[in-house]
Amino acid sequence: MSSYITVTEKLPVAGRYDVIVVGGxxxxxxxAMASARQGKSTLxxxxxxxxxxxxxxxxxxxxxxxxxxNGVKMTGGIAEELLWLSIKDSYNTLPDEWRSRPDKITGNVRYQTLFNGPSLTIQLDKAVKDSGADILFDxxxxKAVMEGDVCTHIIVENKDGRLCYECGCVVDATGDAGVFHSAGARTTTGKNFLSYWGYYTTLQGIDEAAKSRDITQAVKMFTLGSDCNGAGQPEDVPLITGDTAADINYFILRGRQEAEKFQLQAEQAAPGSFAYTGLPGMPQFRTVRMINGAYALKYSDSGKYFEDSVGCCGDWRYSGISFELPFRTLYSPxxxxxxxxxxxxxxxxxxxxxxxxxxxxxxxxGEAAGMAASMYENGSIADTDISKLQEKLSAAGLKIHL
Ligand SMILES: Cc1cc2nc3c(=O)[nH]c(=O)nc-3n(C[C@H](O)[C@H](O)[C@H](O)COP(=O)(O)OP(=O)(O)OC[C@H]3O[C@@H](n4cnc5c(N)ncnc54)[C@H](O)[C@@H]3O)c2cc1C
Known part of the structure; x- marks a missing residue:
């Protein structure tokens, strides 16, 4: 930047919430659901x-x-609730073995599914509203307003102008640790291959869907660019961090160039039979920025017992590898x-x-952070009563230890 101006602002305080979650x-x-369900005012x-x-x-x-x-459910709670909401009024590819939501099955077919994005959007509005949380779209x-190492207010901007909310506790769910970064906390940046995913349809797909009565034949996903290992990365595209305006703009425009090529190829192969039905409305970075937490989970922690575990998860790529997630990965010193x-x-x-x-x-x-935020009164989140947190998360359907 070549020059600077100083602006002093007096901002209206639009309200106060026990818990403010940034990023929906x-x-x-x-x-937000976890916090609001505990009766805390949540935005x-x-x-x-x-x-x-x-x-x-x-x-x-x-x-x-x-x-x-290996047939064992690792993650219940809101993660499981949202999976079922994702397929509530639309198609799915959920294996029959998991349809009664058992804790265990015989065999190793995985508890996963395709879902329709717009259908999930509608369900999420209802789920969050039903939990009692307020939502502020657009x-x-x-900016995080800090008094020493405590965040007192969250500054936002929307159609009402620039304003702020007073907060008890904040959850940063921005996907890029944007709130921690603004608060001056230490963070680490990642690197991303080019990705451009969305929906398209073809006349042939529509015919097949009509014949088979399977709508997924008509609603197809395209996954352009690279996979998470770099396969398919265009030669001219460098690895991108995604934490600058320039990175984001390059990534979006370069992704759409891939989409144009894909469309041209489809048009040439079968003129008039291809249409996009959805292009991504946000940059598809996998790993932009994460916090330097009180503990950093390592892949070699697989199978390890953590006294402060807040839940368990599998590795989506490999069978038989699972983790306990330490509470310390969710906060920063x-x-x-x-x-x-x-x-x-x-x-x-x-x-x-x-x-x-x-x-x-x-x-x-998200559920663990929201639950912990709902228990925060003052002092440091590091002093959270872990047994009480685990008790509440377990009651909400999460498996705490492997
Ligand atoms: C190419 C690609 C393929 C993937 N494939 C899979 C897959 O097959 N299956 C799978 O389970 N996962 C997959 N993932 C990962 C997965 O989709 C996401 O990592 C996961 O959904 C993360 O959710 P999140 O809530 O942490 O972040 P996000 O989904 O990024 O949500 C962050 C939210 O915060 C909002 N936000 C950000 N900054 C601000 C701000 N300043 N003010 C207000 N709001 C803000 C954003 O608008 C957004 O809604 C993939 C990711 C990518 C990029």
């Missing part, structure tokens, strides 16, 4: 106009497994009244980040 993706939804702030984040707006419509791949989180949820919790290596960043684990960390 899967993690933020789970956090969920979302910059777009729909809940679900990457899972809805970003067309990432594969609900990865809630199980360990509202951008701008740098801020006393803030928790992380979703793809910005603390990981010690990329392999662990690969496990914790996906939808079911985002719901798990």
């Amino acid at each position: 993706g899967i993690a933020g939804v789970a956090a 969920l702030i979302e910059k777009s106009v729909m809940l679900g984040g990457l899972a809805t707006l970003g067309y990432i419509v594969i609900y990865l497994p809630l199980c360990d791949g 509202t951008l989180f701008c 740098d801020v006393k009244n803030m928790l992380a949820a979703g793809r910005n919790i603390s990981n010690g290596d990329n392999e662990a980040w690969e496990v914790t960043r996906v939808i079911p684990v985002a719901a798990l960390s």
Whole structure:
């Protein structure tokens, strides 16, 4: 930047909430539901106009497994509730073995499903409202106001202008640790391959769907760019962090170039038979920024007992690998009244980040963060009564230890 101006602002305090959750993706939804269900006044702030984040707006419509791949359910609670909401009024590919929501099955088919993003969007509105939380759409989180290492207010901007909310405890579910970063807490950045996922349909698919009465033949996903290991990465595209405006703009425009190529190829193969039905409404970065938490989960922690575990999860890629998620991955020594949820919790290596960043684990960390936030009164979140937290999470349907 070449020059600066100083602006001093007097902002209206629009309200006070016990818990403010920033970011209405899967993690933020789970956090807001968990906190509001404990009777705490809870505000969920979302910059777009729909809940679900990457899972809805970003067309990432594969609900990865809630199980360990050996037939044992690892993650219940809100993660399981949201899986069922994702398929409530629409199609699914859930294996029959898991339809009665058992804790265990014989065999190793995984507890996962495809879902329809827009259908989940509608269900998330209802689930959050029913929990008692307030939602503020089209509202951008701008800044955390700090008094030492305590966040006292959250500054936002929306159609009413620039205003702030007083907070008891804050959950950062922005996907990029945006609130912790603003609070001056230490964070770590990731690297991303190019991704561009969405929906399309073809005349042939519509015919097949009509014949088979299977709508998924007509509602197809496209997954352009690279997979999470770099396969398919266009040669001219560098690895991108995703924490600058320039990165985000490059990523979005470069992704759409891939979409144009895909469409052209389809048009040439069968003119007039292809149409996009959904392009992503947010950049599809897997790992932007995470907190440097009180503990950073390592992939070698698989199978390890943690006294402060807040829940369990499997590895979506491999069978028989599972983790306990320590509470310490959800907070930073740098801020006393803030928790992380979703793809910005603390990981010690990329392999662990690969496990914790996906939808079911985002719901798990969201629920744990929301529950802990609901118990916060003052002092440091690090002093949370772990046994009480575990008791509440267990009562809400989460398995605490492997
Ligand atoms: C290409 C790709 C493929 C993937 N494949 C799968 C898959 O197959 N299955 C799976 O389970 N997971 C998959 N994932 C991961 C998964 O989709 C997400 O990581 C998961 O949904 C994370 O949810 P989250 O709530 O942590 O973050 P997000 O979904 O990113 O939600 C963050 C929310 O915060 C809001 N927000 C951000 N900043 C602000 C601000 N300043 N003010 C207000 N609101 C703000 C955003 O608008 C968004 O709604 C994939 C991810 C990518 C990118």
